[in-house]
Amino acid sequence: MKEIALHILDIAQNSIRAGADEIRISLGESVAADMLTLVVADNGKGMDQESCRKATDPFFTSRKTRRVGLGLPLLQMNASLSGGRMTIESEPGRGTTVTATFRYSHVDRPPLGDVSGTIALLIISNPGINIIYTHRCEGKEWNISTDAICSELGGDAITDLSIVSPLREIINENVAEVRNFQPAYDKY
Amino acid sequence: MEKLKSLADLKRIREEAKEKLELRVRGDNPEGLVQVKVAMATCGIASGAKPIMDFFVEELDKRGIGAVVTQTGCMGYCYAEPTVEVQLPGQEPVVYGFVDRKKADDIIEKYIKNGELVDGIIPVNYEKID
Secondary structure, three states: OOOHHHHHHHHHHHHHHOOOOEEEEEEEEEOOOOEEEEEEEEOOOOOOHHHHHHOOOOOOOOOOOOOOOOHHHHHHHHHHHOOOOEEEEEEOOOEEEEEEEEEOOOOOOOOOOOHHHHHHHHHHHOOOOEEEEEEEEOOEEEEEEHHHHHHHHOHHHHHOHHHHHHHHHHHHHHHHHHHOOOOOOOOO | OOOOOOHHHHHHHHHHHHHHHOOOOOOOOHHHOEEEEEEOOHHHHHOOHHHHHHHHHHHHHHOOOOEEEEEEOOOOOHHHOOOEEEEOOOOOOEEEOOOOHHHHHHHHHHHHHHOOOOOOEEOOOOOOOO
8 A cells, every 4th residue: 555545545445345324534644743544434333443453454354355454464563664654443333443654755655546536436436435535634624525526416416427527627727726745756 | 617616517517427427238137237346455455556557447438338437345366466357248257467558458449348258367266255
C-alpha cells in the first residue's frame, strides 16, 4: 500500500463486508498541526472486544478463504512509521470506526494518491451504500455523498459508468479549492 | 474544456451522454448487462487492482458496452491478483487471473465483445462471493 487512497479503498472494503449501508470517509489535512487524519466509519455489524483487539494481528481474519488479514496491520504500520497511530473503535451491532493519523511532513508518510478517483469508484460500485466523503483542510471542508448524487441525478445514475470521470473531476476541483495549496509530490 | 464543479454540472454532462447512450443496444434490466467484478481486497489492491478497475470503467464506457463494474472481496486467489470476474448475460461467470492492462483489453475485445475465451482463466472451483 503506497498511497492513502489505496488504504481508503481497502478499509472501506471491510465496511462493505460488515454489511454497512452508510460509510463515512474523511481526510483531514493540517500543515499547521503537521497532521493528516484518515477516518473510515461505518454502521455495519461491528466487532466484539476480542476481534477488535486481534484485528491488527496480520494472522487474524474473519474470512475463511485465507488465513491472513493484512489491511488493518498495513495501515497501522504506515501510520506508526510516519509518527502517527491507528485506533479502532467498534461495538457489535453499531459499527466500526477506524482512525489513522500521520505526521504530515514525515518523509515516510504515504502520498495521498488518487483519492478522488477512489471515492468515485467506491460510489459507483456500491449503489446500495451511502458513501459520504469529507475533505477538511485548515478549517475549510467540503463533502459529497451517494445520497446527494442520487437526489440530484436520480437513483439509476449511480451505476452509470459515464459519470465516473466527471465525478472524479468534480471531487478534484472542490478538494483543490479546500486545500488552497498543492504540494508538488501529491498527484490529485 | 470548462471546469466541472457541482452536481448540477454532473447532471448536465449525464443528460448529454444519455443522448449518445440511446443509440447503444443495451437491455433495461441489469441481467442484460455485462457484469465485471474486480477483486479489491488488500491482496488485489496491493497488486494494482485499482488501475485495472479504472481501465474497465473508462474503456467499457468509451467502447459503448453496457456493463456494470463492481468490486468484490478476496476469493483466495491472492497469488493470481489482480483477478477479475466477468459474467456475460445469461452465462456462467468466468474468472481471469494476473490481469494487467493488456489482458484487460483482450478481455474486452475478445471475450466481452465476441465471447471468445482469453488465456488466464482460473478454473471454476470457487464459491461465488456476494
